[in-house]
Amino acid sequence: MRYVKQFKKPINVILLTVLVIELTFLCSVVHAADTKLADLTGLASGNNDMLLYVITDPNGTPLDRKIPFEEAMLNWVGSTNITTLGTVSTGTINHEVGGIEADISAIADGGVLVGTGAGTMGIRASFLTAGAAGFVTHELGGLEADVSAYAGIPGITGGTTSQIDEKSELESFITDVADFAEADGDTYTGAHDFGGATSIEIVNSEDPDVDAAGEITHDTDGANETGDETLRGYDGSNQFLFAAKIKYLNITLIEPDGIDAADLIPVWLNTSGMSATFVEWHGFSDDDDVSLEIECLTDRTDFTAITTMDAVEIATDGTSVYYASDATWTSGTVAHDDLVAIDFDTTDTPDYVLLCLAYWLNSDVD
Numbered sequence: 589m590r591y592v593k594q595f596k597k598p599i600n601v602i603l604l605t606v607l608v609i610e611l612t613f614l615c616s617v618v619h620a621a622d623t624k625l626a627d628l629t630g631l632a633s634g635n636n637d638m639l640l641y642v643i644t645d646p647n648g649t650p651l652d653r654k655i656p657f658e659e660a661m662l663n664w665v666g667s668t669n670i671t672t673l674g675t676v677s678t679g680t681i682n683h684e685v686g687g688i689e690a691d692i693s694a695i696a697d698g699g700v701l702v703g704t705g706a707g708t709m710g711i712r713a714s715f716l717t718a719g720a721a722g723f724v725t726h727e728l729g730g731l732e733a734d735v736s737a738y739a740g741i742p743g744i745t746g747g748t749t750s751q752i753d754e755k756s757e758l759e760s761f762i763t764d765v766a767d768f769a770e771a772d773g774d775t776y777t778g779a780h781d782f783g784g785a786t787s788i789e790i791v792n793s794e795d796p797d798v799d800a801a802g803e804i805t806h807d808t809d810g811a812n813e814t815g816d817e818t819l820r821g822y823d824g825s826n827q828f829l830f831a832a833k834i835k836y837l838n839i840t841l842i843e844p845d846g847i848d849a850a851d852l853i854p855v856w857l858n859t860s861g862m863s864a865t866f867v868e869w870h871g872f873s874d875d876d877d878v879s880l881e882i883e884c885l886t887d888r889t890d891f892t893a894i895t896t897m898d899a900v901e902i903a904t905d906g907t908s909v910y911y912a913s914d915a916t917w918t919s920g921t922v923a924h925d926d927l928v929a930i931d932f933d934t935t936d937t938p939d940y941v942l943l944c945l946a947y948w949l950n951s952d953v954d
Contacts, residue, residue: 738751739753740757741758743761745761790805791805791806792806792807793806793807794807794809795809796820798827799822801822801823802822803822804820804821805819806818806820807819807820810833810834811832813834814915815867816832819832833948834946834948835946835948835949836944836947837855837946838943838944838945839856839930839943839944840940840941841853841930843937843939843940844932845932845934845936845937845938851932851933851934852931853929853930853931854891854929855929855930857926858922858923858924858925858928859925860949862951863921863949864921864948864950865947865949865950866882866917866947867920867946867947868914868946869914869943869944869945870911870912870913870944871902871912871942871943872902872942873902874908874909874939874940875937875938875939876905876910877901877902877936878902878910878941879899879932879936880932880933880941881900882899882900882931882943883896883897883929883930884920884922885927886923888925888926888927894931897917897919897920897928898914898919900912900943902941920945922947928945
């Protein structure tokens with residue numbers, strides 16, 4: 589009994605000693621782990637700091653650290669596992685795209701946040717009106733297209749921009765194209781006022797045919813007569829003459845030698861209001877060598893005011909007729925209110941004389 593009692597006491601002492609040693613070892617381990625804080629860079633812990641207690645590699649060689657909260661957040665680079673962030677009620681959030689930052693809390697309805705080109709962002713309100721019904725100023729590329737390269741009219745449909753430089757493209761933007769026509773044969777109706785124009789040009793060429801009612805053309809060589817021009821119309825089956833440049837004055841005199849004062853016979857008074865330019869004459873007679881002169885009486889009240897326009901000699905022998913002509917007559921001009929007269933040689937005795945005088949009227953008058 590004595591031996592046992594003596595032995596128990598040493599065992600209790602030994603167990604207590606072992607427990608003290610183990611606790612001392614654990615404390616030293618914890619204390620040793622705290623020294624890892626010295627390896628951290630950045631912020632050091634200070635008074636009233638919040639410390640995070642972190643154990644690394646818990647299934648391997650675990651180490652623990654005390655890390656200040658600010659340092660943990662400073663070195664955090666993001667994680668795909670974070671889906672919800674808290675609300676930032678004060679300060680600003682740095683927008684780390686190119687180092688640009690902006691306080692968007694002041695942006696107003698309709699405002700736009702844009703880069704300023706100097707590493708910062710600013711609020712611009714000049715591009716949109718307030719509210720959802722705003723509009724965008726269409727600048728270069730402002731509506732998905734750079735219109736500076738367009739050669740026609742810009743058109744916008746379905747949110748896209750296109751160039752309009754053909755009639756078919758323009759018609760796709762117009763709901764009623766009946767009021768528009770072009771010069772490729774389109775038919776259009778209504779009253780059209782050309783009063784503001786100084787002239788109007790119609791179809792003009794040699795032999796421009798018309799084949800529908802209401803059509804008119806300008807034939808630049810008339811009826812194939814030198815210097816003649818005409819206006820053509822259509823009556824449903826025929827091309828007819830509206831007007832002709834060249835006019836014809838036909839004069840037939842029977843036995844002119846038997847007329848009193850036959851040396852001067854008035855045949856035409858110009859009352860057109862325009863001057864008449866005579867360009868051609870043709871003469872016929874039953875007698876050879878009929879001589880006469882075509883005269884202009886420049887005063888309708890004085891038949892002694894005479895100007896000779898051309899001398900005529902009918903002497904070419906045909907079959908039962910004598911004839912002559914001048915298709916290059918250039919000296920015959922008869923003013924308004926002047927007369928044309930024939931001056932015969934009274935020694936000639938023809939039974940008849942036919943003269944055809946061609947002229948045109950100068951419409952360039954006030």
